Amino acid sequence: MSPDGLPLLPHVASEFYLWLWWSIDQRDAVFDLGGKVGTITLWVEERLAFRHPNETKITAVMTGDRPDETLEARAALAGGKVVQDLRLHMRRDDREFTFTLKGAALDLAQAKLPQAVAGGAEALYDRMFLYEEVALVVGALLQEFARERLSDRWDAVVVPAIRDWSLASRLEAAG
């Protein structure tokens, strides 16, 4: 559907990552994506990277357990930085995945897959199946974001809610 190879606009990718982060908080980590995907559990894990809106270089990285809950992450947002990379943990049925989405192409990095088979052709089939599963879920999340991003709700409800959430959680984190 896209002109050949065109990535998302950088600000759209960053808004998608922030929307995911906010949605995880709002939905208690549970996403009902319907269709082929069904219900998944999702949370931010181990790494959040930020950049300045007009640059591509990463300027702040939060690591460790639940970096999304740190004061530094909220401060980065408050300082006008935007999310560039987001490491997520996903549970779908009884399978657990951890992976990083990077940049405007939503490249998949350092994906830990619940591989059941080691070695040989079966391992390849297993890994490609699991890779496709991650792609299916990320695609469904992006579709849901796109619906919201292009709806009237975005400016009227979502953006103010994310602003309030960002401010409130920063105040909360600051104690």
Add this chain to the structure above:
Amino acid sequence: MGILSGALTARRFKVVGDVPEAFRDVYREQLGQFAFRDPPNEPGKAEIEGWVQTHNLLDASFDDLNRWLYDPYALFALRIDKKVLPANLLKATVEKECTKWCAEKGVERCPNAVKTEIKERIEDEWLRRTLPKVRVTELCWNMRDQWLVLHSLSESVADRVRKRFHQTFGLRLVPWSPLDWMSDEATVEGLLGTMPAAMQEAK
């Protein structure tokens, strides 16, 4: 760490072009033609690249389909060898040799032509006894659905793979886009037309 085990890093491409009917035999031959070849005993600095098996980077034979073709997937890797000399050590050695040459000839300055000759001789000697840096990047091609994942996010590696893939198979690798997930043109156009939202509170 790669496509078969460990953490997976994947850049996805669409494969564009027509796949021949007898693709197994055709691609076996083409992979063999563009496989990695050890250079003849030359000291050159140029990078050498070619396809190898993922099982072992020394295995560049694709004769046995069972070693790389797992219907619908083809699994192989691009090997890139490059010899690198320590620049500071080379420069210092050349200067020493030039000084020695000047002393032998009883002159103060070493002409550029001589300096170049000395440098080339030392580079040649060193390159003969230097092992290359070897980089191997795995890729998995779904031949049924015509997509490919590259186990690297490096732009330079992606460019080399795309070029060699085209040389080998006559097919184009087009970066896959997240917009391909969108089910209709209006959504794609909508996302491409958005302005940044004011996500931070006004200061």
